[in-house]
Structures are given as C-alpha cells and as structure tokens.
Amino acid sequence: xxxxxxxxxxxxxxxxxxxxxxxxxxxxxxxxxxxxxxxxxxxxxxxxxxxxxxxxxxxxxxxxxxxxxxxxxxxxxxxxxxxxxxxxxxxxxxxxxxxxxxxxxxxxxxxxxxxxxxxxxxxxxxxxxxxxxxxxxxxxxxxxxxxxxxxxxxxxxxxxxxxxxxxxxxxxxxxxxxxxxxxxxxxxxxxxxxxxxxxxxxxxxxxxxxxxxxxxxxxxxxxxxxxxxxxxxxxxxxxxxxxxxxxxxxxxxxxxxxxxxxxxxxxxxxxxxxxxxxxxxxxxxxxxxxxxxxxxxxxx
Numbered sequence: 001x002x003x004x005x006x007x008x009x010x011x012x013x014x015x016x017x018x019x020x021x022x023x024x025x026x027x028x029x030x031x032x033x034x035x036x037x038x039x040x041x042x043x044x045x046x047x048x049x050x051x052x053x054x055x056x057x058x059x060x061x062x063x064x065x066x067x068x069x070x071x072x073x074x075x076x077x078x079x080x081x082x083x084x085x086x087x088x089x090x091x092x093x094x095x096x097x098x099x100x101x102x103x104x105x106x107x108x109x110x111x112x113x114x115x116x117x118x119x120x121x122x123x124x125x126x127x128x129x130x131x132x133x134x135x136x137x138x139x140x141x142x143x144x145x146x147x148x149x150x151x152x153x154x155x156x157x158x159x160x161x162x163x164x165x166x167x168x169x170x171x172x173x174x175x176x177x178x179x180x181x182x183x184x185x186x187x188x189x190x191x192x193x194x195x196x197x198x199x200x201x202x203x204x205x206x207x208x209x210x211x212x213x214x215x216x217x218x219x220x221x222x223x224x225x226x227x228x229x230x231x232x233x234x235x236x237x238x239x240x241x242x243x244x245x246x247x248x249x250x251x252x253x254x255x256x257x258x259x260x261x262x263x264x265x266x267x268x269x270x271x272x273x274x275x276x277x278x279x280x281x282x283x284x285x286x287x288x289x290x291x292x293x294x295x296x297x298x299x300x
Contacts (some may be wrong), residue, residue: 022055023277024136024146025203026165030184032152035171035208035237037064040147041247042237044069044103046270049254051102052144055095057132058108059157061116065149066107068247069098073107080112082135083156085126091138100252104143117156128156130196132164154188162192167203167277174207174217174224174236201280203273206233233276235269 025043027036040056047054058065059079066073073096081089094106117123132148140146148165150158162168168189170182186202193200205228207221225232237243242262246253253262 021166022140022143022146024140024148024164024166025273026148026150026158026161026168026200027171028150028158028161028168028185029170029172029182030153031172033209034152034173035206036152037068037149038208038237038243038247039169039171039206040065040149041068042253042266043145043147043270043273044100045246045252045254046266047145048100048102048252049258049267053102053104053142054145054147055104055106055139055143057106057146057148057161059112059148059161060108060151061110061113062151063108063110063112066105066109068250069100069103069105070096070107071250074109076109076111078107078109078112079157080109080115082131083112083115083128083160085128091135094135095139112157115156116151118153120159123156123159129160129163132160133197136164154184159188159192162189162200163196165197166199167201167280169203169273170205171208171237172205172224173209174220201284202231203276203280204228204231204233206235206237206269208237210236210238233269233272235265235272237265237269240265 025040027039029036037060044054044056056065056069057079063073066078077093077096079094081087081094095104096107098105117128123129136146148161150161168185170185172182182205189200189202205224207224210217210221221236238261240260240262242253242257242260245251246256246262249256251257253260254266257263
C-alpha cells in the first residue's frame with residue numbers, strides 16, 4: 001500500500017495522517033560508526049514490508065549502502081554525476097532498481113571521492129550545494145520515503161543533503177564519544193534552514209547500536225534524553241545479531257525475520273518516525289499566518 005493511500009491511524013498513541021509529499025530524511029552525524037547507514041537500511045526494510053516505496057541515496061564515498069543493495073556496482077551512473085559541474089544528468093538516469101520491490105537506489109561509486117569537496121568556497125562557486133534540490137523535486141512524489149545517507153563529516157555531499165532534505169535525523173551511540181559532533185550537525189542544520197532550505201527541520205536524535213546489558217550506556221541514555229528532551233527518539237535501536245546478519249546476508253529484517261526483536265524494533269522506529277514527521281507538519285501549519293482575503297468594495 002502506498003503512503004498516499006494509507007488511512008489516518010494511531011501510532012504510539014499519536015494520530016497520524018500521512019503527508020502528500022514524501023519526507024526527505026537526511027541521516028547525518030559528524031562521527032563515523034553511529035548507525036547512519038543502518039537507519040537508512042531499516043527505513044527501507046519496513047517500507048518494503050508495508051508495500052511502500054523508498055528511494056535510498058548513497059552520498060558516502062565508502063558506498064556501504066550501495067554495496068548492500070547493489071553489490072558490485074561500479075559504473076559511473078550514480079550520485080557523483082550530480083556534483084560534476086560539467087554534467088546535467090536527469091533524475092531518470094540516476095535511479096537504479098534493487099532486488100527488492102519498491103526500493104530504489106541512487107548509488108555511490110569511487111568516482112564520488114574527488115568531487116566531495118571540503119572547501120566551501122569551491123562548491124559555492126558553482127552552486128554545487130544545491131545540486132540535489134532539483135532532483136528530489138522530480139522524484140519525491142513517486143516515493144513514500146527518501147533517505148539520504150551522508151558521510152561522517154561536513155563536506156559538499158552532506159551540506160547538499162541538508163539543502164535538499166526536509167528532516168534531519170541524527171543517529172548516535174549512548175556514549176560520550178558517540179554523541180560528539182551532534183552540536184555541529186544541528187548548528188549546520190539551522191544555518192542551512194536560514195540560508196537555503198526553510199523546509200528543513202530537526203526530526204530528532206536516535207540512539208543506535210545500543211547495548212542493553214551495559215550500565216554505563218543505560219546511564220548515558222538517560223542523560224541524553226534529559227539533554228535533548230522531546231528531540232530524542234523513544235525508540236532505541238539495540239545492538240542485535242539479527243541486524244548484523246541481515247546486512248551481511250543482504251536481507252531485509254522486516255521480511256526475513258518478521259517475528260524477531262529486530263523486526264519489532266524496526267517497525268516501532270518507523271512508526272515513531274512517521275508520528276514525528278506528522279507532528280512537525282502540524283506545528284508548521286499552526287505557525288503559518290492566516291491569509292485573510294481582501295474584501296471587494298460594495299457596488300454603488
């Protein structure tokens with residue numbers, strides 16, 4: 001069932017009415033190993049199980065997301081073409097079907113590495129940070145979710161993702177070093193919202209790779225929730241063997257292990273994500289100034 005045809009329902013006690021436009025989710029943290037790619041994988045897995053459509057965009061030159069869904073892909077037909085100022089690729093030529101119905105991918109290849117600039121003045125010279133906006137304007141209506149998997153740094157591709165996205169999702173670990181970099185990410189999000197993309201909102205922080213048996217992680221999780229308040233997801237993604245096995249075997253956890261704790265966590269995570277998207281949409285709608293139509297002059 002497509003997101004556009006889903007009825008209004010209750011997810012986690014919150015009434016949810018799906019928006020017409022697919023959320024463009026930016027998965028970003030300046031630290032590596034926090035679960036950015038895994039979050040994208042889980043969204044795609046649950047969407048597939050629901051019968052929804054998901055577009056994944058691999059913006060990391062390591063191409064972990066690409067290797068999971070399109071192993072062996074090396075042809076120059078991926079996201080790197082969007083950041084090459086000498087090319088004007090169409091959206092149609094970038095999207096690749098994966099072995100899973102409803103999951104498409106704009107892949108990354110090693111050709112992305114020299115184009116992922118760190119010098120902001122260099123990419124601004126050609127407005128390369130706006131390279132993704134037009135593409136998603138064309139593609140967004142075809143999907144229920146679009147997920148941008150970013151590299152663990154502030155570079156051209158991650159900045160361009162923020163310029164094109166609707167919601168920022170910050171995965172992190174429940175440890176001091178796992179949370180480092182989050183302040184810089186949110187500061188950049190606020191800058192991009194002011195300068196380039198007023199649609200972009202912070203969706204929240206999601207704790208990933210959580211080890212339930214370690215007391216220090218339990219304590220740090222409580223501290224994170226105290227610091228971030230309602231911006232912290234209540235759903236925690238634990239460090240489960242099923243998650244690792246699903247990625248290693250190139251399977252989707254929601255369909256391959258539907259009765260597992262991993263599948264339950266994935267479903268709960270996406271349900272909370274949906275409710276957060278809807279809550280932010282309601283808040284934005286309530287903040288819009290009312291437009292009062294001009295009254296016509298009475299006929300004499």
